[in-house]
Amino acid sequence: MQDTDLLGYMDGLYSYAMVLARNSATAVDLVQETYLRALKAKDKLREESNIKSWLYTILRNIWLNQLRYRRSRPEVGELDADELVRGIASDIDKDPYAQYVGKVERESVRKAIQQLPEEFREIILLREYEELSYQEIATILNCPPGTVMSRLARARSRLRDLLAALWQPATSVEERDHEDEPA
């Protein structure tokens, strides 16, 4: 494995860090630390190992260690509000209206995901965004595959409720536009 092979996982790792920490500065630290450790340990990795799962496991372990440390010094967890509008992939090939709808839709999904409890946030990210198998997720979370299935079902159910409560996507965009118009 080349060191540069690791670079392809950066967005995924950053997303995972964001759903765990909900704070961009902490997420950046987590990703940096993950790469530092991965580069140091990569030579011990067997060639046929699942690098993606390995990197996610490293990141999660770093996060858990940080949590243990923080528990001895309680502090209020904060949601980096700027992140809700920053770092969205550009839609340069879409028309402005589609861009706007896509952006608002993405924001609503991200907002709903960030309102989920941590164990639901991470399982949604690992399965629905990173497309890891149940077995791979079970390895990362260090739990049986059955737990992955039941937790994922509950997480999706909760996410659906949150999205329904937030707004109905396409119609709401139009309704919002009309709300801005003078009576």
Add this chain to the structure above:
Amino acid sequence: MNYCEIGNETVLRFLHDELNLDERRAFLVHLKSCSLCRARLAEEESLSRRMRQSRPLYSAPDSLRLQISKLVDQHQARDRRGARFFRDLPVLLHVRVRAWSLAAIAIALVVSSLIFVPNIMQRARAASYVETAVAAHRNYVDGKYAPEIQSTSAQEISGWISGRVSFPFRLPVAEDTSTARYQIVGARLLHVKGSNAAMVMYENRTEPQERVSLLIAPENSALVAGSEEIPFGHLIFHVSNSGGFRVVTWNAHSLSYALVSSISGTAQQSCLVCH
């Protein structure tokens, strides 16, 4: 129907391609008669679609990309320095290399090559995944690659491969293979860039000399590429022509798939193998 014993987890496992072939077939049969499960599935598909449309959830900031790239560069430079050190070590230590030590090294090389010859012979010669898949397919078509397991049961072949490779192996799941033009006939193991890979072999049901192969390797050891891209659901198929063969590659479940055939015509016609 207001009640169904099939839990939502089964619906999700179907949606996430986590059911085995028998479970999948049974669920598809059940789905035809259960409006509750159809409604559940539609609901779950809608949620999945919405999440897919919101990808990527976050993009790494440019500053982070830069930092990590620097980190990787530094690490590579250190590796190179280390390699140079060991290369120059004899000179640094003023070690006189004697003739007998050269002979010993030569003998060791011969012995190790004898041990690893079968392995080396199996290693793909081509650098890229597509070239490797094409080279392997050519060997299969020419009769140089015989299947290590022969069976028309996808489940049996899947089980055989799963027990021999170190990555979570999966065959692509087709809804109903009984009417497909090609049938699975066997498989063998190969090496792709130092990793295990599985080569699954198919034959035309009516013209067995018409062969198709599917090379499956971990995503990290095999880069998928093609001149034409065809999105299908959450998958993207890359289609190209190489060495006189049609190659369709795609990624799923952290695996790379390369389907090699002589099927001409549109890219979609390559899907006839499984469907």
